[in-house]
Amino acid sequence: MDLRQIQYFIALFEDGSVTRAAKRLNIVQPALSMQISKLEAELHQKLFERGPHGMTPTDAARQMYRLYTPIMRDIERAREQLSRRDAIVTGRVALGMVSSEAESVLPESLARFNAMFPQVEVSVADGFSAQLIDAVEAGRLDAAVINKPRGRLTLDVVPLLDEEMVLVTSAALGPQLPPTLELAALADVELVLPTRRNGLRGVLDAALLAANVVIKPKFEIDLLNTIVQFVEQSSVATILPRVVVQRKVDQGVLCVRAIASPPIVRHIILVSHPKRPLGPAALALIDIITEEIRRVTTGTALA
Template sequence: MDLKQIQYFIALFEDGSVTRAAKRLNIVQPALSMQISKLEAELNQPLFERGPHGMTPTDAARLMYRLYVPIIRDIDHAREQLSSTDVIVTGRVSLGMVASEAESVLPESLATFNALFPQVEVSVADGFSAQLIDAVEAGRLDAAVINKPRGRLTLDTRALLDEEMVLVVSATHGRVLPDEIDLSRLGDLELVLPTRRNGLRGALDAALLNADIVIKPKFEIDLLTTIVQFVEQSSVATIMPRVVVQRKVDDGVLRIHRIANPVIVRQIVCVSHPKRPLGSAASALIDIITEDIRRVTTAP
């Protein structure tokens, strides 16, 4: 087993097709198939099941992918650092993001990044903070932008920004409320909130617990886009980071109200593996995303 075979295997595993993987690797299909066959013969077990809809990885292939992806990332990072004097930055960045950020600033951030680093490939996955932490620990992601968890982490953690959460109502159907509302008054409203699996709910529950206030939402939904659309079309309110709803506020579709006594703040952090330092491209992408979030959340 050599490095080239491992790279071929990873490409086929991720693409699920010999045609797509060969194109990604810039090689002919027979060469890829031959190397995979050699790898299977060396391991004495099949790695893929060939079918009409592509290549389905076996359990052995899934285990091999989990074991070798971190190694390949380490090699790529080492290569990038050793060639850091090159004018053109190349490589691949694999980033995780909580949905509240991925659905808001990510498209604009990627456009900015692509203009600065056109030779760098980017892969972005969304999910709950706990899922993204696991992916960073396992080496499937270089880093993740998440809600700061309550427990202590073994990963390197970099604070990005504190983001105030606001009360959101429909501009058409929502109740008329003062610009600033006390946390204790939220119990008077019909609310739709993320479930307790979501880090946004964790920030809210922590604030309620500290203030000794109990709120029972009428609806609990994890899809943030669905929550926003539901609020837009009804008299139900929600509590969200401003970045999630700012565009609809600017369009006059939603209204936001500041929550006081106390203010609800969620902390955004970036986590990465201490044994796999981030390359310049990954660090630049995280900086761009952070700046875009800060710009949106501090807009007048």
């Protein structure tokens, strides 16, 4: 396995099509297919299933993507730093994050960032999306990672990723439910949800309104950690992004179920002030945070 093969694999995984991946890499399709076949032979694992909608990654491919994507990004940044011998990144980054992301991926992200940029100071604030938008507009924050609001923004917006929200129950005490539920079926489930001040609740309410579905939560709590602990210890369910609960799912404490017809998707965006461009340190930290979110959420099977 060499770096070129890993680059080819990552491109195919992200694009889901040999045609698109080859175009992105500026190579011919047979060359890409040949390198992927060599990689599969070396690993003794099938990485992709060919279907009518493109190339579908296997479980082995999802695991490989989670493991190698951060490494490849670190290599690219290391190469960039070494090519600028006298360019030592310094300064301070003030970043805002909604709590669903801050609590889930921030420790790992900061550890990676500190190893790469030891001379940069970092300040991170969490809060509701509306609060973080105000802080960026006022100049108290360089940028913020938030849930995309329904209204228009005067700030610069960069889409980071889309993430489906899932139904979460206790593995020991939760109700017996099918692996996938239609959105309308949630009306019959006892729920604890964030309050309407929380951007996650806004995403849920917008999906319910579009589907003409009405649900009435029994409990409303804004502290996500409290919601997760409450669900863990009761028969009450919740609806949250997978990144918030994935560690407890991996530990066998919680179960998640897909929501369909339609799914509930929250859009994570980066906002910054158009008159205050972000520096290399801020951009690097945002890239690392985005990678960590993808690493946690990509390709994990539903319980």
